[in-house]
Amino acid sequence: MLLTTEPTTPTAEEIIRTHHDSVWRFLVSIGCEPTLADDLTQEAFLSVLGDGFEYRGSHLTAAWLLRVAKHLFIDHVRKRKAVLGVDLEHAETRWQEFEADCPHEKRVAWLRECMGELTDRAREALQQRYELNLPREEMARRLGMAPAGVKTMLERIRRRLRECVQGKVNHDDA
C-alpha cells in the first residue's frame, strides 16, 4: 500500500485529488464515453496505488496513471472488437504536453471568453452539441439546416475557438 511515512510523499487522497480530473479528461479526450471514463479512472487509481506503489514525484505518477488508464481503455475497446478512432501511441505524453502548454482551468476560462465572441447561432449549436448532447440530425432539424451542414458548422466553430485560445496562450507567453 501507499507509503505515508516520508514527509514529502503525499497521501493516497492527495494523489487522487491531484490527478483524478486529468486522468478522467484524458480518457474522454481519447474517445472514452464519460460514464465508462468514471469506472476506468477508478480502476487506474486502484491499479497504481495498490501493493508495491512507490512515489517518485508528481510528473511520473501522472504519467503512470495516464498510461494505465489508456491500457484499460484499449482493453475495453479490444474486448468488444471495436476500433480505436485515433492512434494512442504516446497519447499520455502528448496529453501532458497539452496540459503543460496551458492549464486546464485557464484553457476552459479562455474558451468561455472566446465563446462570448461567437454568434448566437454558433453558441446555440455548441449548447445543443455539448450540453444537451443532441444527435446531429436533431441539431439539423432545430437549426434548420442539413446534417452535413451541422458538421461543417461545428468544425468551423471548433477551429475558431482553438485559434482564439491559442492567441491568448501566445499573448500570455509573451
Add this chain to the structure above:
Amino acid sequence: MTTLEDGFWEQAIGEAAGGRKPPAQTDVILTRLQIPDLGPPPVEEKPKGRLLRLRHLFEAAAAVAALLAIGVLTGLIPLGGGNAGNGAGGGEDGPDTPPMQVAAAPDSEFRQEENELELEHGWLLVTTGAPDVTCEGSRLTKVDGRVLVHAGNAPTGKQVDAVEGWLAANKLETEMINEAKRWFQAAGMAALVLTGSAMLDGQRIEAQDETTHASPQWRAVESVMDIEKLPSDAQWVRGERLDGNYLEFLSAHTAVKGIAFTFGDSMRPVNLKQLASMPNLEYLEIRGAVWAVDPDYSPLTEMKALKQLYIDYVPSIQDEDGKAVAIASDSTERYHILSSLRTLSDRGVDIHLGKLAGLNDEQLAKIVASLPGLTSLTLRGNRSVSSTSMKLLAESSKITSLNLYQCSSVEDLGLAYLARANKLTALTLGPAPTAAELYQVAKMTNLQELTLVLDLDRYMDVVKDHVGELKTLTNLKRLEVLWQYNPMARFEGKGYEQVDAVSDLAKACPALTELNAYATLPPRDVARLIDSLQGTSLKRLGIGFRPSETARPAEPEKVVEDLKDIKPLSGVDDLEIRLYSLKSGDALSSGLDTLAAKFPDLKRLELTIDWYRSSSLRDGVPEFEKRVEAFRKAHPDLKVTFEMVEE
C-alpha cells in the same frame, strides 16, 4: 476526430460549453483501496487436468485427420493403398506406405523399418519430423524443412521428366531440380534441401540462400527526366506516388523486366495498356494505386511475359474532392477484377493480393478458388475473415506469405491450421498476439520472414515470455518487431528485458540477415541492443530511436554518453535509424557520428522519420536536414538518405 490534439480540444470545448465534467469519486476510490482483492476463485485441479487431456486427444485426432487430408490434396501421401509410392518390402499388411512426413514418387521402392525408411530406388520428399532415410549405406537425418532425396546419384533430366507430374503435385520446380549444383551427393543418395536443413552422413546440409542469386538492381525514378535518362539496359524500375501517366514514358523502355509503381496517383486503364506493349515485363507491382476513373484490370491480361503481379483486390478511386476512397468490396464484380486476375492465374502468373479489408470468409473463399496462382495475401485490417479462412488457405492454396495484422477474428485456431500445413515463409501478425497464437507461430519452421507489429509494450512482454519457443524458427532470415516502448519501464522496475528478447531471438536464428527493431528506444536501450547482437550474421539492422525519454529535448552530452561505449558491430553494411521525434534542439545530431562509427562495415545509412507517430514532435526537421547534409559531406563513401516513412 482525426488526431490526438483534436480529441484534447474536443474535451476542453465540451466542458467549457456545459458538457460533462469529471465526477467527484475520490472517496469511492479510497474506500475501494481499503477492500482487499479477493482474487480469482480457487480452481479445482483434477477436473481441469482431465479436460485438458481429453482436449489434447481430440486435437491429436483432428491433426492426424487434417494431415491426411493435406497429404491427399498435395500428393504428399499416395492414394490407393500405396500403389503410387509402392513399397517393396511389404509384409502381411500389404505394401508399405510412407509415414505422413514422407512422400514417395511413383514407382519408387522403399522399405519401412523401425524408425527409418530404406530407399532402394526412386525418389522421396522428406519433411520435418520424418524418420531417418537410408540408401546404400548413406543416411539422411534431422530433417527440418523439406528435402528431396534421389537414390544413387543426382537425377538426370530424363529421370526428372519421368516424375514431372509428381513433382508438380508437390509444388516442386523441375528447373531447380535439374540444376546439379543444388544437389548434395553422398555415397548412396543425393539430397536437395528445398527449405531448412538436414544432416546427410553426419554433415549439415542447408537450403541454398536465394539471396545469393543476383538480386535485381532497382532504379528509382521521381520524374519524367529520371525515366528518360534511364540507361537502355535498365531492367528494374521503381517509382512511388507518381501520376499514372508517367507509365507512358516508362513503357518506352522495352528492356525493363520489373516495375514497382506503388501508390500511383490518377491511374487510368490506358496506363496499363501502355505497359502491355513492354515485351519483357515479368514483374509488376501497382499496390496502393488510386484510380482517376473506374478501375480496369483487363489490360493486365495482355502482358504476355508477366510472372509476378502485386495488386490491390479492392482498389481506391478518387472522389469528387480528389480524396482516395476504396470502392465497395461487393462492387469488385462490376469492375471484373476477379475475372481479369483469374485469366492471369490460369496462365501461371503468381498473384500477390492486397487490400482485402472489407471481405468476409465467403468472398475470400471465392477468390482463393478462382486464383490458383495466389501466393501472398494481405488481409491487414480485415475484421470479418475468421479462422475458417485460415484452414482454407492452409489446405487449398499455394499461399506462402500472409499479412494478418489487425485481423481480429483470426485466433490461435486459424494459426494452428497454418502451422500444421507449415507452408508459410512470411507472416505478419499483430497488434496483440496471445501466448496461444505465438505457440502456433513457433511451429511454422519454414518461416523466413516474421513481422510482429505490437501496439502496447505489454504485448512485447508476451513475445518476450515466448522467445524460448520461437527459437524453433531457425530458417528466419528477416525479423521485424514494432512495439511501443514503455518510457516508464525503469520507473516500473523493469530493465532491458524487451530489447534483450529481440536480440535473444535474433541470436537463435543462424540464417538471420535482417533485423528491424522499431520502437521508441532511448539511447541506453539502443546501446544495449547493439551490444547484444555481437556474433550474429546480420547485414541489415533497423533501430527505432527516440533521443529523449521525456517530452523535453534530449541533452546532446547525455546521448553521446549513452552511445559512446557500444562495441563495434561488424558485418552490418546497411543501418536504418528510424526516428519517432525530431524536436528542435534534439540531440541526434551529436549521436549520429557516435552511432555510425560503431559499424565498421557500414555502406548505407538510412535515416527515416515515422511521419505519423512523430506528429507535433518534428519541429527540428529543418535543423536535422542541415546536419545530415554535413554528415554526408564528411562521409563521402557512405550512402546517406533521409526520408519520411509512413507505416
